[in-house]
Amino acid sequence: MEGSKVAGKCIFHCELSAPLYYRIKSGAGRPVYSALLIKKIFKSDKALKHWFFTHSKRSPRRPGLAAAILILLFNTALYFPRTTADTLAQIKSSNNLNIDQSAISISGLSSGGFMAVQYHLAHSSELTGVASVAGGPYHCAATPSFFCDYMLWFLPRGVCNASYRCTATAKKLLPFGFYMGPPDHEDSVDSALALAEAGLIDPLNGLNNDRVWIFTSGQPNKTPRDTLVPHEIAVQLKDFYQALYNQSEAVEGGDLVFVDSVQAEHSMVIDDPTRDDNCDAFGHPFIDDCSYNTAQQLLDHLYPNSVKQLATSQGQLLSFDQQALPQATMADTGHIYVPAACRQTTCPLHIALHGCGQTQTMIDAALPEPERLYFYRDTGYNSWADTANVVMLYPQAAASEDNENGCWDWWGYSSEDFHNQRAPQILSIRSMVQALTGPGD
Numbered sequence: 001m002e003g004s005k006v007a008g009k010c011i012f013h014c015e016l017s018a019p020l021y022y023r024i025k026s027g028a029g030r031p032v033y034s035a036l037l038i039k040k041i042f043k044s045d046k047a048l049k050h051w052f053f054t055h056s057k058r059s060p061r062r063p064g065l066a067a068a069i070l071i072l073l074f075n076t077a078l079y080f081p082r083t084t085a086d087t088l089a090q091i092k093s094s095n096n097l098n099i100d101q102s103a104i105s106i107s108g109l110s111s112g113g114f115m116a117v118q119y120h121l122a123h124s125s126e127l128t129g130v131a132s133v134a135g136g137p138y139h140c141a142a143t144p145s146f147f148c149d150y151m152l153w154f155l156p157r158g159v160c161n162a163s164y165r166c167t168a169t170a171k172k173l174l175p176f177g178f179y180m181g182p183p184d185h186e187d188s189v190d191s192a193l194a195l196a197e198a199g200l201i202d203p204l205n206g207l208n209n210d211r212v213w214i215f216t217s218g219q220p221n222k223t224p225r226d227t228l229v230p231h232e233i234a235v236q237l238k239d240f241y242q243a244l245y246n247q248s249e250a251v252e253g254g255d256l257v258f259v260d261s262v263q264a265e266h267s268m269v270i271d272d273p274t275r276d277d278n279c280d281a282f283g284h285p286f287i288d289d290c291s292y293n294t295a296q297q298l299l300d301h302l303y304p305n306s307v308k309q310l311a312t313s314q315g316q317l318l319s320f321d322q323q324a325l326p327q328a329t330m331a332d333t334g335h336i337y338v339p340a341a342c343r344q345t346t347c348p349l350h351i352a353l354h355g356c357g358q359t360q361t362m363i364d365a366a367l368p369e370p371e372r373l374y375f376y377r378d379t380g381y382n383s384w385a386d387t388a389n390v391v392m393l394y395p396q397a398a399a400s401e402d403n404e405n406g407c408w409d410w411w412g413y414s415s416e417d418f419h420n421q422r423a424p425q426i427l428s429i430r431s432m433v434q435a436l437t438g439p440g441d
Contacts, residue, residue: 085321085333088435095316096343099391099437103348105211105302107131109268109286109375110229112353114140114166114410117237119351119429121192122421124206126433131213131298134226134266134355136183136233137240139195139419140166141411143187147180158411158418166411167229182232185240191419192244200420204247212241212256213301215294217264224280228266234258257301264290268355268379284366285373286355295380299388303348306388313386315339317377322396325428329414330398331359331406334432335376337385337392349436351393351429352381356407359396393436395429 086094105128108116113135120130121138141158148160155163161183163170170177195201216234218225225231238258245256262269264279267288279290300307315338322334339347354375357363363372373379376394385392399406402413409418409425417423 085319087324088320088336088432089438091318091320091336091338092436095338097338097391097436098346099349100346101126101437103128103303104351104433104437105129105131105348106351106353107133107213107298107302108135108353108355108408109133109358110135110266110355111407111410112355115353115408115425116351118410118419118423119426120210121195122201122419122423122426123430124204124210125202126206126430127210129211129213129302131215131302132234132237133215133268133294133298134217134229134234135214135237136166136229137185137188137237139188139191140183142419143183143191145180145183156412158413162411166233169228172227179230181230182236185236185243188236188240189243189247192240193247195420200417200422202421204244207244209255211302211304213259213298214238214241214257215259215262215269215298217260217262217267217269217290219260219263222263224263224265226264226266227282231260234260255301259297262290262292264288264292268375269294270378270380284357285363285371285375285378286358287373287375287379293380293384296384299350299381299384299390302350303388303390306348306390307384308387310383310387313383315342315382315386317382322428325431329400329403329409329424330428331361331396332398334396335394337376337382337394339386339389339391341389342391345389348388348390349393349433350381350385350390351395351433352376352379353395353408354397354406356405359399359406362399362406391436393432395425395432397425 091097104126106116106119107130108114110133113132116130117132117135117138120127141161143161145157145161145165147164148155148157152160152164164179165181165183168179168181171179192201192204196204214234214237216226216229216231218231220231238256241256265282265288267281267286269288269290269292271291271293272289275289277290278288281288296307296310317335317337319333319335321332322330323332341347352375357366358375360374363374381392397403397406397408403409409415409423412418414424415422418425420426
């Protein structure tokens, strides 16, 4: 579910994206972009009024255009009211949250899976585990590649690797695309060792005793299977962690589980008795019902013996303001789920990262209301976290010109430091964790 534009071509799920004019004209994406257009055209109310009255005098047809702009502005205000969401610090205070700083973990789907691994390596001393669903090895997009460096030299290395080696995006989405993977996990190991030595990620002994859970949907000789991030890429992620655990700086034999027994397409697999199985579905909302509770299984591994029998959720799903974060490339609003028990007792914290095309704005634009499933609400995390008394944090990435599908940055669209502690998105996520674990307001 990864996205970028190169030389006028759109790769990484371009069927999820449409030209700007189409989104506005069709209405499907109007709420997404009308605000951006108005913001670019008019810098202030005074400028808007000046444009309206000036152009109304010049031509009898101008008032109609001006009126249309005003109507668009009005509609934008309805779609995009100024956020009134609390900050995470305010939510912490009002809910009396006390996070167990020795029990913080992270997981993610697709681009979120790649980012979860990056965050784990960057701040391993602050985490107890990681789960990757349809992700790949650390720093994959920036590792050396003869194919990308010499045969497709005209593409940025990160874009080339992400398209042709670390995923099968080019093969799946381009008319004459092909796949040159898998990447070599040893390159990722070398990168991690060098970055730890340079102080750009935590020392590798921060991985001591960490629990690792890796999921890939489908073995390669069966169908359905993940056709975007093939099985062998997840194998390289497994080999990467096993190699790190064999390094002298890290504990030998980390607690690692590799799951490839579920045949499904590229998605977050759930088990919803009210829905028909759709294991082979590829596309929005990238949540497939395939009689397997991914969220339950990964939480049960990351927090052993804490996940109990599923019951009706008693917690509360809240939104929080992300606009005050120290770095850009994030959406205005994130989400957090607070189990009822966590208002009275100390609880672990789990960070869950969506995949590309899974922000609420993109799901709303792509699907009619009955078909809308949201990563932060409908993947099963909250119900199972409720039984385990785990606070769920859902940071939200933002779509942009360089990231049309709201992916997490694992190939370098936000910074050349996308994979280490200097990464804009890693800094943002860590600031959220600090807001929940630090002293209250």
